[in-house]
Amino acid sequence: MSEPGRTVRDATFDVLRRHGLTTIFANPGSTEIAFLTDLPDDIDFVLALHEGSVVGIATGWATAMDRPALVNLHTTAGLGNAVGALATARVNRVPLVVIVGQQDRRHLALQPFLAGELEGLAGRYPVWVTTPARPQDVPGAVARAWHEARDGRGPALVIVPSDDWSAPAADTPPGAPAVLYRASAVDPAAVDALTDLVGRAESPALVVGADADDAETWSALVELAERLRCPVWQEPFAARAGFPQDHPQFSGHLPAARARLRQVLAGHDVVLVVGAPVFRQYPFEPGPLVEDGTVVALVTDDAEDAHHSPVDLAVVASPAPVCRRLAARLPERTEAPVPVADRVAPPSPPGAGEPLRAAHVMAALAQRIPAETVVVEETPSTRPDLHRLVPARRPLGFLSAAMGGLGFAMPAAIGVRMARPDQPVIAVVGDGSSLYGIQSLWSAAHYGCGVLFVVLANGRYAIMDRLAEQHGKGGGKPPWPAFTEVSVHGLALALGCPAERVDSYPALVERLDAVVPTLGDRREPLVIEVTVEPERTFPP
Structure with missing residues (x-):
């Protein structure tokens, strides 16, 4: 009763x-x-x-x-x-x-x-x-x-x-279990099939995704990659990092266009995808995802991803135990050279009179932030710069919106910091993107979330400008205006969030040197709006 x-x-x-x-x-x-x-x-x-x-x-x-x-x-x-x-x-x-x-x-x-x-x-x-x-x-x-x-x-x-x-509560019990256990055993037949496929590969490759972003799966994937002596790629449009991106075998992010995707994966007879759909792309290009002769297998704990991925073999299971068992079953490929990815050198600081670019900001951050920092990203026109220059070195080191819609990074960074109040959290956001979630700065200030918001301000939707130029004949003209009169740091101040604007590289590094060491203990958010030159090329 x-x-x-x-x-x-x-x-x-x-x-x-x-x-x-x-x-x-x-x-x-x-x-x-x-x-x-x-x-x-x-x-x-x-x-x-x-x-x-x-x-x-x-x-x-x-x-x-x-x-x-x-x-x-x-x-x-x-x-x-x-x-x-x-x-x-x-x-x-x-x-x-x-x-x-x-x-x-x-x-x-x-x-x-x-x-x-x-x-x-x-x-x-x-x-x-x-x-x-x-x-x-x-x-x-x-x-x-x-x-x-x-x-x-x-x-x-x-x-x-x-x-x-x-209303009065019912005497009947609620229609849901109080405790629910989920089986995590790995089907031996699935491991047998993967072992047979990958074991016969002459030139395997790994592709990792957001669903591999936890310490256990990272460890298992490192063991597997080092045993296979193969390159490791991150899925396109990744919401999270599926592998330590400072590892020598990490080769970068897969391109999102089919022709370049085929080019990158050409020469690999087996591609094993772990924790990602096969493959999220944009914009549309005709043709197959991979060259003839390349076999693609998928390990994922997401049945929906398995159902819509055009692969030769799919295993729905927790990735970590599957990859660890697979690594234990495979012979080490001692005859294969260990791939070492080419690392993009950070740009030199801009000289006198040279414009400040997003890559300069990313490089300055990368030189200063500790490995445990959570970087939340929403800067579509300069995301490749962040990927190249700010590697995720720990699980949950990178977070973005797989959906592609704007308005994610600012509030998500606040939520991460609320959950992990002693972990450094930085949101890197375009000024156009920031306007979709700017109200969240009030919550950051009110609840004492010490997030650093780095807003790259070019006064326009730069990626849309580049898309229009690429689509139009002889360089398309976008019909939308710039919005250079918008002051993101002014909006932040109006919402009760500490904020400032910097217009030069020396001013930027001075502020980062002062703020970044405080991020673990900081209980006050800060918006740094950084004036940057609009990018003139479409991100690869």
Whole structure:
């Protein structure tokens, strides 16, 4: 029997505690008042000023914590504002439990103000969506959402009418397991098939992806790569690093265009992809992904990636134990030379009168940041410079948006720092990108998140300018104007976030020398807006 006076809200808080969902990321609305008012002392609330930032902060937090985060959104307007960020969370494979407010159940039939058609609003990006049939089913639905988000690796939505929270709790148990164990054993037949395929290769190559970004998988992949004496490539448009990028055998990021992809992988008879789809690309080019005679195999714990990847052999399993067993089974290729990747030398500092470029900023960062730094990236026109000059040297050393939509880096960096308050976190963001998540700076300042935001300011959407020039006849003319009058550091200051602007290389290195050593202990964010010359070439 339930306790007298015990409500659905009380029962739901017990579910949240059981699953570690004791921090609510939200931008509140009236349909959530009954849920959020007078929170218990052990439930924390994190406010962001736009729903995209709410989901972005939660996404960074869940990524760093490696478990689901709890998001609360306000009916149609809140869910609608958050759809892009929810899509990014899904493509980044980040689990979120999302409680969406709905109008009072007792007059939904009359389509009242603030009611919404919520179940299809986010499309197919949620891994699970439900509106409980009765108030008493809410706690069980939230418990199931935790399992659905974790196993489906994406947002799981529970739509809760506002009056449900005060309804009496049910006597029946919630419709979800209290504890769920997942089998992690590796199928010996799968290892046999991979061993036979890779063992016969004359010139193998490894391609790693975001789903290999953990210490155990990095260790297993290093062992496998060194045993095979083969080059290791990072997948295109990677959200995370799947291999230590300062390792001698790390060869860089695969190109996203098919002709260049074929060229890079030519000569390899077997390409083993670990923790990545095969292959994410943009823009479209005709032709096959690899040359005739190249066999592609995939090891991934994401069944969806396995289902849509055109490979010769796919194994759905946790990558770390598969790669470790594979390395133990394969003979060492002692006759093969160990590949040593060509490293791009950092650019020399600009001379007097020379413009400051993004590559100068990246090189200055790379010379100063410690290996444990988390670098969160959203600078589309200069991402290749960051990849070449700022290698990820530890798991979670690099984080980006696999979806490609803007507005991720600023809030995600805040969420990472909230989850790891003693780890250095730097967001490297274009000024155009920053405007999609600028409201999140208020949260960084209010909650004392010591993130360093380095904003590369060229006053335009530079990558769009280059795309237009590439597409048009004789150099296309973009119809959109520059926005050089926008002051990102001024906007940051207006949101209560410390900020400054630097216009020269000496000023930049002076500020970095002062700030970077403080990042582990820093409890105050800082925006450094750096004036840079727009790039004139399309990123490779």
